[in-house]
Amino acid sequence: MTRRPRSAALVPATIALTAGLLAAPAPAIAAPAAAARTAGAATTAGGATGVTTAGEVTGATEVTAAGGRHGRLPETIALPTGSLPEGIARGCGTTFYAGSRADGSIVVGDLRTGSTRQLVAGVSGRVAVGMVYEARADRLWVAGGATGAITAYDAGTGQELGRWVVPGSGFLNDVEVTREGVYVTDSAVQRLVVIPLGRRGALPATDGARTLEITGDLVYGPGFNANGIRAYRGALIVTQSSTGDLFRVDPRTGASERIQVSGRDLTAGDGLVLRGRTLYVVFGFSTDSAAVVRLSRDGRSGEVVGEVGDPDLDRPTTGVLAAGALWLVNGRFEVADPRSADYQVVRVDLR
Incomplete structure (x- = not known):
């Protein structure tokens, strides 16, 4: 990829920043074992071939996790050639995961270092699109x-802990996890797929997945x-790529607003x-940027x-926040x- 001069923001935000997809074949990312397991639910959202590689570090800047002037951070981190990544998830600290x-x-x-290694080997016919890291159980959902x-x-060893295949699915795209369950958007069928979590995050049987019909304002059309999906104040925020609208979806009833x-x-x-309250909407299909949206406290409006x-950037798909920066995956569609x-x-x- 041709190197170009770096710049900070295309259009600076007017506030202090506190800080899936169907192309051939389809999009996801995630990371190592947690040093300490918290009771929190998740920190968000991949690609790799079956070869262990060390990430190529291009450039660096001095920034700490709080935005200070300590350790050097790479400008770009190489993912395996031909991996077709789409999702990324942040684990503990500056750990990240990316899938193929x-x-x-x-x-x-x-x-922080730009180093990478294989966590899960590739399997013919499998796809990794959206990802999320579940901190309380040190699990990666894909x-x-x-x-x-x-x-x-298992986010530390890469061991498969469970796999749920949901009949009638169109394109399972992005993932969010709460204390009650794992929620997955289907970009082609008007519903969410839900993996309910039991006491202390216990996993259901392989036939334990269910679907939740989306009703209300979110109506599927062409494309x-x-x-994308993120949990916010008891609801799920979902983006509809074809229309550009954002919706609040009730995780219990599926009603959308x-x-x-x-x-x-x-x-x-x-x-x-x-x-x-700061939401970044990554433009994976159109421009090489992300919009910055300031949500209201109740999540019913935004600017x-x-x-x-x-x-x-080259058709970024999604990202994570870490060390005072936004890290986006180049989908290069x-x-x-x-x-x-x-x-x-x-x-x-x-x-």
């Missing part, structure tokens, strides 16, 4: 796109529909990254207050030969 649409393999790496599967892995958003159009939004990007293309995680500075 080519074979479902997963790498784990460190955003959506399987058109395979209709959701898989849970990609429900895509359109979030009234002012500012730039959010059509072609893919992954969502949330911290506090697009800025846009962030970087010259190294327009390259001529995806199986031989290089892919990266790109650091986007927020200040």
Whole structure:
């Protein structure tokens, strides 16, 4: 990939930033064992071939997790060639995970050092799209796109802990986890897939997945529909890629309500990254940037207050927040030969 001069934000946000997809085959990312397991539910959202690699570090800047002037952070981190990544998840600290649409393999790496290693080997016919890390159980949850599967892995060892294949699925795209269950968007069928979690996060049997019909304002049409998903104040925020709308979905009933958003159009939004009331909507299908949305306290309205990007981005899909920066995965959906293309995680500075 040709190197270009770096810049901070395309359009600076007017507030202090506190901080899936169907192309051939389909999108996800995630990371190593937790040093300490917390009672929290999750920290968000892959690609890799079956070869262990060390991430190539390009450039660096001095920043700490709090945005100070200590350790050096890479500008880009290489993912395995031909891995077709889409999702990314943050584990503990600066650990991240990224998966492969080519074979479902997963790498784990460190955003501070740029190092990566294989966590899960690839399997023919498998796909890793959206991902989320569940802190309380040190688990990585991965959506399987058109395979209709959701898989849970031990985030430290890569051991498969459970796999649920849901009949009638269209394209299982992105994942969120709460204390009650795992919620997965289906971009082609108007419903969420739910993996209910029992006491202390106990996993259900392989036939224990259920579906939750989406009703209300979110109505499916042509193209990609429900895509990115994040939990916010007792509800699930979902983006509809084809229309650019954001919705609040009740995780118990499936009833949806359109979030009234002012500012730039959010059509072609893919992954969502949330911290506090600041929501980043990543444009995986259109531009090399992410919109910055400031949500109201109740999540029923919001305002697009800025846009962030970087010259190294090439059709980013989704991302994570860590060490004072937004880290986005290059999906590179327009390259001529995806199986031989290089892919990266790109650091986007927020200040």
